[in-house]
Amino acid sequence: MELMKPIPIGVENFKEIITSEYYYTDKTLLIRDLLDSGAKVSLFTRPRRFGKTLNMSMLRYFFEKTDEDNSHLFNGLKIADAGEKYMAHMGQYPVISISLKSMAKETFQKNMELFKTLIADEFERHRDVLESDKVTARRKRHFENICNEEASDTICESSLKILTDCLYAVHQKKVILLIDEYDVPLQNAWMNGFYDKMVKFIRSLFDVALKTNDSLEFGVLTGCLRISKESIFTGMNNLKVYSISDVAFSEYFGFTDEEVQQMMRTYHLEQHHATAKQWYDGYHFGKTEMYCPWDVTNFCNDLLYNSDAQAKAYWLNTSGNDIIRQFISSATATMKDDIEQLMEGKAVKKVINQELTYRDLKNSSENLWSMLYMTGYLTHSAVLKDDELELIIPNLEIRKIFRTQIYAWFSAYVSQNKVNLTDFCMTFRNGDAENAQELFNQYLNGVISIRDTNVEIDKKENFYHGILLGLFSHMDDWIVKSNVESGDGYSDILIRIPADEIGIVIEVKYGENEKMEQGCKEALKQIENKNYVQYLLDKGMTTILKYGVACYKKKSRIRKA
Structure with missing residues (x-):
């Protein structure tokens, strides 16, 4: 019997996927294109469950200078054949990697306590800094306070800058900074009523770490939304944003049709390709049509255990679908008519604002449509002019999520x-x-x-x-x-x-x-x-x-x- 690699469900650590011999869809040419771009700070915005965290993990294991040689992780992958120009960067840089995904507590203070734990964990990873005589006593004192979760909020705002300076001083090599799910704290703060406080903190954190930081080689951020420069990225002229509308990097988040077909051939599931396409395809990133990888991997895994498994909405079992219900519950008569058009399989024309502030979200129907577009609940079928797009529901899964939330809204509506x-x-x-x-x-x-x-x-x-x-x-x-x-x-x-x-x-x-x-x-x-x-x-x-x-x-x- 042929031994097939296990399918990674919820595994977001690149090293674990390779060493445990999980099936991996090769996205390593992201490294090549990132180096070629020359961008000082890159922000990739994609819907949730599209492989952002795994890609950030892959970047860390490629670039980070460690005592352990990680080059074997990339054997046989596309980046290994891209040329010495790119492979020369492997294992050459100090890397700071932090995810803000878990900063979704109900108060600002609880989120600050959580941030202190997150940043302390990353400082601990680089604790050898304290043994170097190249780091000043003041920096070491700050370092110890952060490790012990005793730093003030003001020091926390400078924590990423402090760590880049310390690592640069020790290694004499500029630092790569990876920040995953940067906008989760902002969305959560908006929903829980402390948005202004969180904006101030995140703005200060990014301002000193990403803008005019002489210790920084480059930074990469991921998130669902591009928050307006006036809100977070004030004066950050070195920021390059790659959104779902951009052609560049469009194939690196999610699965292409070719990748899905290859995966299904590997597991002898070719007969289910049409079903996967109907349910999980249809997202347009730039000019590339993409599948949601979370859904495809779950569907294939279910089929391996049960050949009669039916396609289903795997997104229903993840957090974040409240956005649909909020949208429906606040919809005007015109917006309800538009939703009905979408549910009929038709397109609606909308002006999309790709720079949002959560504060203004409910003040403009365009912002609500923009939110649905950038979070993956709608996609574009045509690009018109002046930021106007033809929007459609991408696939059967999202249609089911809309239907489920419409029922939930109706239940609340009649109960009143x-x-x-x-x-x-x-x-x-x-x-x-x-x-x-x-x-x-x-x-x-x-x-x-x-x-x-x-x-x-x-x-x-x-x-x-x-x-x-x-x-x-x-x-x-x-x-x-x-x-x-x-x-x-x-x-x-x-x-x-x-x-x-x-x-x-x-x-x-x-x-x-x-x-x-x-x-x-x-x-x-x-x-x-x-x-x-x-x-x-x-x-x-x-x-x-x-x-x-x-x-x-x-x-x-x-x-x-």
Whole structure:
């Protein structure tokens, strides 16, 4: 039996991937292009789960001068064949590597305490500095205070500069500074109400470490968003930003189609390529179409253990999807209409602002669209003029995340008016189809519709099915079941009201081309032919009410047998 390399799920340490012989998609030519760029400070902005942290780890192991020879890690990789011009840089520099990913605490002070721990860990990694007579006593004192987590906030602001100076003094070689997920503290601070304090700290930290720092060879930062220069990167004229709109470096974060096909060939999963493409492809970085690597690796790994595994939204199990719900909950009528266009598989034209300040995020709908674009929930299908893009939902996974968050928003939306909600539910209990239809139409007019023109009729019915379930679930003394086996099939919705011994059967149809009356008749006929009432009778319900519900866009028709 052929022995295949394990697939790395959540492994972000380059050395571990190579030495443990995990499958690795070679992105080492990032090193070549980074050296060729000559940029003093490079910022790469990409959505989460696109391999930023692994690439930063790879840069560290390539450039860092250590007692251990790490050259074997790059044997057989593309950078090893790129030429001596590039390989001459291997293992030649002191490297500072820090991630701000975990700075997501609920208060500024807790985040500062966490930063002191993070920076202390990195200082400890370079503790041999204290043994050198090339470092001044004052710098050593600061070094010890930082290692012991006793430094003031002011010293913390200078901590990266202090460490670059110490390393340069000891090694007589300028320092490479790697900062991963630089914008996580800012997004978290914005959400928790201490944005101004965090901006001041991060600005000061970067200002002394990255601007006019004579000890710096070059710096590399990663994040999801490009925060405006006025906010963080004030006066930093040496900063080069590579965003998802730029052609340069576009192939190094995420998987290309060729890389996905190669991975699937390796594991004999070629027959699943079309599914992976539908679910996880569609991101446009510059002119390159990319897959989300987190999804592809998880999907392939699931298939290795279960050949019948279905594609799913792996992003749903990661943090950060609150941005969709916040966007939907604050959407104007125009924005809701745009979301409906997107859910239909259509494009919307928007001006994208690639330099954001979180402070202004909710003051401008363009900023909200820009946030969705840069965090990977939307991608561009065409570049127009004057920063205007045609935006689309990239793939089935993101469409599912939108759908899930729309349902969550709708649940909160209807919960705000319990009186109307109870009135609606009671129309079904009382056999009042006319008022049930009127109230349901009111709800449909308020909700964001999911009318994906690219899916089958039953998938369209599922949206309205889900809305009805959400409405009925608020009746505490009703027992609401979905897709229950009853009679000769599975009914859409079965409701038991034990106190009144009333049972309700609801079958939902999609009224294509507004043929809703016909849809209601078909639904009622299906209830009768398949004997859906049997389950309710078996549970002791003595009165049975049967409803056919047909929907099209924001209209419904409800008929009672």
